[in-house]
Amino acid sequence: MEGNIAVLKKKSRIRKHIPIYLLALPGVVYMLINNYIPMVGIIIAFKNVNFRKGIFGSDWAGLSNFEYLFKTPDAFNMTRNTILYNMAFIIVNNVTAIMIALLLSRIKGKRKLKAYQTFVLVPSLISIVIVSYLSYAFLNGQTGLINSIRTGLGQSTISFYTEPKYWPAILIFI
Template sequence: MKLQPVLGKEPKVLEPTIKTRRKKNSFFRNLMKYKVLYLMLSPGVIFLLINNYLPMFGVIIAFKNVNYRDGILHSPWSGFENFRYLFSTSDAWEITRNTLAYNSVFILLNLLIGVGIAILLNEVKNKYASKIFQSVMLLPYFLSMIVISYLVLAFLGRDSGFINATVFPALGIEPLDWYSEPKFWPYILPLVNTWKNIGYYVVIYLAAVVGIDEEYYEAAVLDGANKWKQIKHITIPFLYPLMIIMTLMQIGKIFSADFGLFYQVPMESGALFPVTNVLDTYVYRTFLVGGDMGMSSAAGLYQAVVGFGLVLISNSIVRKINSDNALF
């Protein structure tokens, strides 16, 4: 039976209300069904909110002339003055160049050396030897940068360093004051960074290599493929998605330098500032030591925005080439 309009009004349609109720009931049913999983998920979500999202309130500091008397909310707005000063300094080009150049080298070395060593370790069939190699490589990753800075000093010290006191005399070379020679540090810093962090990337890539089905290699052997062809046509293609994800994650931090590496390892030598001064150390020396919260916050926001933009651009390029390998 059809509903007739009453006093010129159209009859109410109840279907959307019924659908809404069904969705709500379905949501609550799923919530109760998977309540244990949601409970297990909640600590991670709470941690993420507290450590990653609540601090975003501090972004407004970058646009304010903060003074401690009025507090953050009541301090006067400064617009983009903090950013203008950051880019108008004489060191702006130097710190930007150093930050981008070093991080680009780090990304490349972590990718090539990490994948290469992971493939080599996979060929070690003795499980005890493999575990020892992995442990030895991963150990530096857990060392403090202060400890590493003194290890570097033990090698490069002017009077008692291993190279000056042992290696150079044996070769008939005059000792060098490494901490006053900027030309060597563009090579020293990538070497130290790779030694410290490569174990982390090796473990990740090795886990992916071990997960490749052995049947692919057996079929390749039957077809007459040697070890190099197996790596080229089986191992590397299977590692592509992980390699892209790891690279994109590092690109997101390309404007954020390792403060300990560039501050502790060179021992705060002023002679090395032209090649060791990066955005993080510059912010520390110029703004944080001087107590200028607005300038340091502006630099941090600049790093985050540029890193986010680079990740979006890189991911869009990867998506155009192969959408299956894109991060999102």
């Protein structure tokens, strides 16, 4: 009898909060789609992927892919670069966000503030394809803007895409 009363109380509590659950539903669905469903892709690391068979039909490889990765002579460099780039991205993004927030907090006038917020936020909505084309337009070895300026100043051109020493700065900036 007490068990039935507890179940009824729980059901009435659930019914009482249905509007709140409905409000939370879009956020939960969004989180599932963007955070949890992609986790299925982790299985690719443990498979010998055959695109004809698909991911789930491919043969199981176990840890052999990781053995291959860490036996290569570049394993240390790849791991180091991954860690350093992620640290650089975290630092640059946080410092930039704090600086922009401080600058925006100093702006007087609601219209000016809204305009500056728009100018700051619109670039984050630009597609990565457009960013890639803009990068190509700036960095192309023959026709890029930077090399055109260098040629106009009488300096030699730089082949950004074939010189490894330029890539750390390019990756962090873009």
